[in-house]
Amino acid sequence: MSTLKKIFLILISSLIFNNIFYAQSATQLEGDFKVGPAIILILMLLLFIIVGIFNRAKDTSTYWAAGRKISPVGAGMAIASNWMSAASFLGMAAIMYTTGYHGLSYVVGWTGGYVLLLILMAGQIRRYGKYTAADFIGDRYYSQGLRGFGAGVAIFISFSYCVGQFAGIGLMFKWILGIDYVTAVIIGASVVLAYTLISGMLGVTKNMQIQYVIIIVSFLIPLFILAYKFGYFFWLPQVGYGELVSDIVNGLAPGKGITALGHDLSILPSPEFAMPWDPATGQTAFQWIAICFSLMIGTAGLPHVIQRFYVVPRARDARWSVVWGLFFICLLYWSAPVYSAFGKVLSSNPEVGTLASDAIVVYTAQLGDVFPLIVGLLAAGAISAAFSTVSGLLVAGASAFSHDIYYRVINPQATEKKQMLMARVGTILMAAAVAIVALLNLGLIAQLVAVAFSLAGCTIFPLFLLGIWWSGSNRSGAWAGLIAGSTVSVIALVYFIVGKFGGSLPAQEFFNYYLNAWYFAIFGAPIAIITNIVVSKMSKNKTPVEIQKFLAEKVHNYKSK
């Protein structure tokens, strides 16, 4: 006990001591190694691991039993922490900072999808009672081939979801450690991998609720401070920043306060920040609608989101956990635009130079002269948001690889031990590959993550939507729809990558605009759904009676009169 006390005292004193020095260099946005934030980060990761050890699930049955005890409010927090990643924490403010109203399509898209998920799927998925998205697809469409393909698609979705997260982790490690981006991504990837391998053995349990609290608290505190400092309604900065948005539109003369770099809080009239699809941002109304739509249906098709409903013990709890989950998510989504608005004004002086927009949340707090340790907590919160999502995705991706592909398709004789080994190897390979792609700097975090949503919207969403609500959709239709959706995805991604590396394919501009990598589900999903319906109708191979019966009686609970 006394040693623990000693360690605690040392940590506290180093925090205070360090702060004296750190405060002096607060005006430097990047700077050197930041001891305070680094300690906060290490403490936070240790906390997650320790809580994991104390709440360890001994086997699968206690794991589910632990879930049974959880209240819908607690489950809602778990949904929210699972959901909120670097894209929510850093990416949304970044995209609004650069493109204004256009960025709100991400805010709306990433929340509105939950309505679809709840009313169209949550209860039915729960009653269907499978464990993974691939399990559902394989069972509902009675095909091992589809199951394997579905698992492959799910892995690819997890993969692209992770790329944006690694970019966010890299940026925050770069900020905390004061090193270059490439080294930061490599270090960040190694830490997240180690964390995943350690916490993967411990189970999740209480961690997700603690993570939610840390994420939301670290995100909100700086906003109250900023609003207070600059004379906006600070009791509820989410409402108080309304005046700030109008100030940005009409111009704000100096006099409201001084930034950490000694500039006035002031801005010339900039209606492009708030006006819809402003030409100056280079974004159109079509793109707003396309992104919003793609993100919404992607939400209802993301394997790691859908999967949460399989494990909820009761359908009623599944519904209420979505209601609470969405509320908790919205707390952050109501607040993210506040960072973009303050960031826009605080960084408007030309002397600030060009900032990496994906780190604008942290820079905003720094420029607003928020107490440095609170900025450190903010950066650690961003890492926590990315970690909670990445470790879940890496585990899900690796288990899909070892269970759905290796065990079910490649080597059915594999022992449990061999499967575990394959899962570990899968995790490491996936993390390494994600880190390499993250280094290519293909887009902003929010955009990179949006790719995963469009992929899910084109492939998994149609299979679930039709699989649940129309027993006429059969194996042939499912194959055709999945192939159509995947083809659209491949075309969109190939055009994107070729364009990114300076090449040009036939009709490059056309595809770049209408099948853009950030929102190709706007066309891909309807194409996949229509193909599925048409081929199902044409095919002679009908859905087997047992499955029709299961769907009618078990999932939709028809009365057999």
Place this chain on the structure above:
Amino acid sequence: MTQNNEQLEVNFFKSVDKHFKANRKLILTLAIIWAVAVFGFQFLLMALEEPTPEKSYSVFQSVWEDMQNENATFESKKDFAITTLLVLGKNVVLNPEHKPILKESFSWAIYSMQPDSIKYLFNSEPSVESINQTISSLELDEDGLDKILRDLIPSSLIAVNSENLSDNCKEQIPSIMSLYLIHNQSELTNFTFLGFPFHYWYTAQFLLIMFVILCLIYAVLIEKINKKHDFVEET
């Protein structure tokens, strides 16, 4: 199809099961509210929007012809310089290709406003003298928005080595000005609510509140429907 098969068929639009129908009605109602509130509003914005220029755009338009023909007065050149500076102040959204053109036009306008005796100040990179001279030519105050314009000058001035505005600038400036100074506005964007431009508040806050409420309504009503139809959820 036999009677038995019809009973087993699950089809969102055709089912005969009473609970299913009640559930469908609820789903459709909520989905329609959801779609109209999200996408309907954006379409409404599109329908009502008018390209609305900022004040500085009309100032620019009134002086541009004279600037092009190189017969602008001192006052016109001053107005022109200020409008280019206002666009340069848009910082984050500026396309990097547009910056040099705006800087060149701004610097040239300032240069051409000067008496011959001090023009040399502007032939090289900005200095304290050239910056101060610019401020006094533009008659910028020390406070208000003028102060922001003053701060922009050091990063906006470049060396001028031509008596005429380049053809490249003449060609590109009108489209650059209209790109940055004309916005899609309407009644919905001009009217403020809780301090926000209304449309911004609606999208950034109201829609999210509505999503939570829709989920809440569904969770409450589906329980009532389940009860009414003796729908057993757990087996």
